[in-house]
Each structure stands twice: as structure tokens, then as C-alpha cells.
Amino acid sequence: MTELTAINPATGETLARYPRMDRDGLEAALARAASAAPDWAARPVAERAARLHDLAGVLRDARETLATTATREMGKRLVEARAEVDKCANACEYYAEHGPDLLQDTMIASDASRSFIAWQPLGTVLLVMPWNFPYWQAFRQAIPATLAGNTVLLKHASNVPGCAEHLERVFTAAGFPEGVFRNLPVGSDAVEGIISDRRVQGVSLTGSEGAGRAVGAAAGKALKSSVLELGGSDAFVVLADADLDHTVEQAVRGRFQNNGETCIAAKRFIVEEAIADAFVERFQAAIEALVIGDPMDEGTNIGPLARDDLRSELHDQVTRSVAAGARLVAGGEPLDGAGYFYPPTLLDAVEPGMAAFDEETFGPVAAVTRARDADHAIELANRSRFGLGGSVWTADPVRGEALARRLECGCAFVNGIVKSDPRLPFGGVKDSGYGRELSELGIREFQNAKTIWVG
Structure with a gap:
């Protein structure tokens, strides 16, 4: 299939068709995210936090448009879709306020004159996200990941292509540099290849148990960091x-x-x-x-x-x-x-x-x-x-x-x-996955905990 189709589940009618990203487009997106990563990581954390403050404002300004698209594409009640957008904005503000403190070096006494953990970004992180909370699921990983200095690639569920486009637009409107957040309108068959690409350093998936096993296996084979938030009962x-x-x-x-x-x-x-x-x-x-x-x-x-x-x-x-x-x-x-x-x-x-x-x-x-x-x-x-x-x-x-x-x-x-x-870690055990999102633990998942020892 060369298109992603949005269907209104309340009527069964086709809303719109979106072109899939071809191989050349995917290569360009991967290259741009990788090239943007060093500059973004080098920017002061206060600047990255300021972008999150701006992002909260963009979300609130676009609330009705975003909510309506979510309701039309996946069927949640409009009142709940509005609340979802608000939750994303609130999380942006939480991390903008508290995140910089979480990124400070952690001092540890040892036999050195000075020793500590320097929390540094991994590089580029792939998010494989579901349709049921088309904004929140992506934001709760993208917010801490970008604040930590990573760039983000989003492979969203194929039935919410309009929501996925909105996500890229709001990051751009908030002043994030090109390549820091990019939507990849590709199919599931492209995911393993993206994970294995040397320019991608980690992957987070929210989805079914089957999808989690596939992504976890691909990440393990490629020796990439991964977080899986899977099903629950x-x-x-x-x-x-x-x-x-x-x-x-x-x-x-x-x-x-x-x-x-x-x-x-x-x-x-x-x-x-x-x-x-x-x-x-x-x-x-x-x-x-x-x-x-x-x-x-x-x-x-x-x-x-x-x-x-x-x-x-x-x-x-x-x-x-x-x-x-x-x-x-x-x-x-x-x-x-x-x-x-x-x-x-x-x-x-x-x-x-x-x-x-x-x-x-x-x-x-x-x-x-x-x-x-x-x-x-x-x-x-x-x-x-x-x-x-x-x-x-x-x-x-x-x-x-x-x-x-x-x-x-x-x-x-x-x-x-x-x-x-946002204040509490979120994730599961057993067949519900591994790793944590949100809170201090969530921001650590895609960071290098670098030990620095000074004699």
C-alpha cells in the first residue's frame, strides 16, 4: 500500500488518504535526525526547557483542532480528546520546570577527588506509538527524550495519520529545530530496519504484546536500548x-x-x-x-x-x-x-x-x-x-x-x-513490558549514565 487511510469509526467513512514515506524520504529523515542530534544535545538545557514551555502554549492554542482530529480518526469522545491535549501541555510544563534539575550531574563520593554521573543523551530515539491516545502516548516519551537532548523519530499507528502530522507541526511551531522531532508515515514493515540503522540509538514502543515481542527482539539483536509498554488486564x-x-x-x-x-x-x-x-x-x-x-x-x-x-x-x-x-x-x-x-x-x-x-x-x-x-x-x-x-x-x-x-x-x-x-514512573512487569516512562526514571531510559572519575 502506498497510502495511509484515516477512517471515521463512528460512520465507517474514509476521511482522508495520506502518502506513505518512500525509501528516499526515510533515508533523508534518518540523516536529518542524526545530524541534528549533536547540536540539539549541545544546547543549554534551559533552552531545551524553554521550547517545552512554548510547546505547551502551542498545544493549548491548537486544542480544538487536535482534539477534533483525534475524535474523527479513532473515535474517542471529544471531551476526552480535549483533556488529552491538556494533559500533554501540562506534562510539557512539568518537565520544563523540573527536568533541568533531573539532568544535573549526580555527585558520588569515591576514592577520586571528584566523581559523578554525567547524564548524557543517546542520540536518536524511535517511538512506535499506538492510536488509543494518539497524542499523549507520543508526548510522554518525546517530552523527556527531547529535553534530555535526544532527537525523536515517530512511527505512529497507521489509522491516525492526521494526528501524527499534527504532532510534527506542533513541535515545529514551538521552535524546535528541524530534525529534532520527525513523523515517519511508514508501515510496520519498516520498523525493524529503522531500529537496526546505526543512526538510531534506542526505541520505545507502546502497543500490543505481539508488537512488543517483535520490537524487543529487533532491539536486542541490534543492541539498542528499548522500553516496552504493552497490554494490560x-x-x-x-x-x-x-x-x-x-x-x-x-x-x-x-x-x-x-x-x-x-x-x-x-x-x-x-x-x-x-x-x-x-x-x-x-x-x-x-x-x-x-x-x-x-x-x-x-x-x-x-x-x-x-x-x-x-x-x-x-x-x-x-x-x-x-x-x-x-x-x-x-x-x-x-x-x-x-x-x-x-x-x-x-x-x-x-x-x-x-x-x-x-x-x-x-x-x-x-x-x-x-x-x-x-x-x-x-x-x-x-x-x-x-x-x-x-x-x-x-x-x-x-x-x-x-x-x-x-x-x-x-x-x-x-x-x-x-x-x-508525569511525576510518577509508569510501566509494567511480566508480559506488560519493561522500562519506565515519565518521572525521573523515564528521562533516564534514553540517557548514557556516564561515570566520570577525577584523580
Whole structure:
């Protein structure tokens, strides 16, 4: 294919076609990023931070254009798309303010008269990014990477080509030099070759488990630094003493925001048996009150899935789970008509071995599993090959913290839904990947921790 096609998932209609970058264009982009890297790294960190301040302003000025493109290309609600742009701007300001301190040399006492770690950029970093948060996923790696002095190449998901073009434009408008951030409108078949190119020093991927294994293998073969943020099947553990009204309200938010297409969405609701019936009853009522419709409409709660094949895959997981013994409480059938809509769906009596428990369900499907007690709930939560996030809901935060420590995941929350925050490291364990984004740890991933010893 010589084009990337943007399709409106609310209607199924083609929005636009974008030419793919040819081999000569890719070579020119690689060469320009490599040539820009030394000059960008040599600029004072205060200058790089100033560009991030400017970038925050550009994002806020372009908020409506950026949000509308995201909604039209991948189907998230317009109100959520606006919030995503705001989050990107806030992260720019956070790193502009705090990042320079993170890049200072770290002094370490030794047998030298002076010894320290000098934090230096690697060079050029490839970002392979998904469609579900078309701006935030790219920004949360590009912001710390560029502030650290790296140049960035973006290979975005093929169904959000307009968003990818916007990303390059906002960096240019903020005064970043040519070559510091470049969009590569190429297919997935080009990724391994880019990783192996000597002018690329690292790669970060957010995406599926399969994509992560492929990129991780390519990075390992080329001996390149890599960060992988992959799928999740986050447990939402509800203890018998939890405030049910508040917990159900947050369960709806944690599962169904972004149309349920979120790696850190709560997917497996593990509830103590003593309150399970009451939880399911309230959860069902809240789910059935959600409004499905046009994501551009302010009154809509659930928009379409991003692609028709994703809807088919999700429905297959629901069907297989019900066939294996899960109880369908709400939803469960694709909606007729235009667009890739799937209703908010609730499954009860889900057990390990069922698709809704073992696999990542990327869409508006909530699976309830009943636990005998808190220990059994944690055991069930950890009975997953994924380990991105998880949460514990209880009236006793001290007990909640103790249980959160036992969750096998990279991000554990007590009485709050899992979210990413520039101040805190973000990433997973097990089949959810490795490495960290955001915070001080995120900025370190694509830096050379150079030891300097002075006698």
C-alpha cells in the first residue's frame, strides 16, 4: 500500500488518504535526525526547557483542532480528546520546570577527588506509538527524550495519520529545530530496519504484546536500548468494606473511559463474595445508564471502537467467555448500523481460563470474578500473565497499601483508578513490558549514565 487511510469509526467513512514515506524520504529523515542530534544535545538545557514551555502554549492554542482530529480518526469522545491535549501541555510544563534539575550531574563520593554521573543523551530515539491516545502516548516519551537532548523519530499507528502530522507541526511551531522531532508515515514493515540503522540509538514502543515481542527482539539483536509498554488486564479489587457507591462510580470510569480502549483500564473486577451481588447490581445499573452515540456529541458516554476488526475480536472474547460459563448481565451484542459501536457489557461469574479473564479485552467489557476473601482476591489478581496496573478499594487505606504491595504490577493504586502522571514512573512487569516512562526514571531510559572519575 502506498497510502495511509484515516477512517471515521463512528460512520465507517474514509476521511482522508495520506502518502506513505518512500525509501528516499526515510533515508533523508534518518540523516536529518542524526545530524541534528549533536547540536540539539549541545544546547543549554534551559533552552531545551524553554521550547517545552512554548510547546505547551502551542498545544493549548491548537486544542480544538487536535482534539477534533483525534475524535474523527479513532473515535474517542471529544471531551476526552480535549483533556488529552491538556494533559500533554501540562506534562510539557512539568518537565520544563523540573527536568533541568533531573539532568544535573549526580555527585558520588569515591576514592577520586571528584566523581559523578554525567547524564548524557543517546542520540536518536524511535517511538512506535499506538492510536488509543494518539497524542499523549507520543508526548510522554518525546517530552523527556527531547529535553534530555535526544532527537525523536515517530512511527505512529497507521489509522491516525492526521494526528501524527499534527504532532510534527506542533513541535515545529514551538521552535524546535528541524530534525529534532520527525513523523515517519511508514508501515510496520519498516520498523525493524529503522531500529537496526546505526543512526538510531534506542526505541520505545507502546502497543500490543505481539508488537512488543517483535520490537524487543529487533532491539536486542541490534543492541539498542528499548522500553516496552504493552497490554494490560488490570485487576480492580473490591474488599467487603469498600464504599460501594463511590467504588461503582469509579469502576465505571476506570473501565469505560476512552471507550474502554485503554491499556490501564480496569478490566477484571475481583470482588469479595460478601458484597458481590450488591456490586454487580449497582454496576449493571450504572452501565445501562451510559449513552452510546456520536463521540462529537457532549452527551455521549461511549463512542465507537477504533476499527471494525477490534470490535469483532472483542465480541469473540465475550462469546467465548459466555460459552465457558460466564453470565452475561448487560450488553454483549454489536450494535447494528453505521460505525463500529459495541455496547457497554458486563459479565459475571468470570473465572480463570475464560477469555475475559486470561486475555486483554480492549473495549467496553467489564468482567466480574468473585473472591472468597482479600487473600483470594490478590491471588486471583496475580493469576495473569499481564502486570501493568491494579487497584484496591477499601475503607482501610493502611490495609489497602499492604495489599497493593502484593499486586504483581508496575502501578498499584489504593482507592483510585490507575492513571499516568508525569511525576510518577509508569510501566509494567511480566508480559506488560519493561522500562519506565515519565518521572525521573523515564528521562533516564534514553540517557548514557556516564561515570566520570577525577584523580
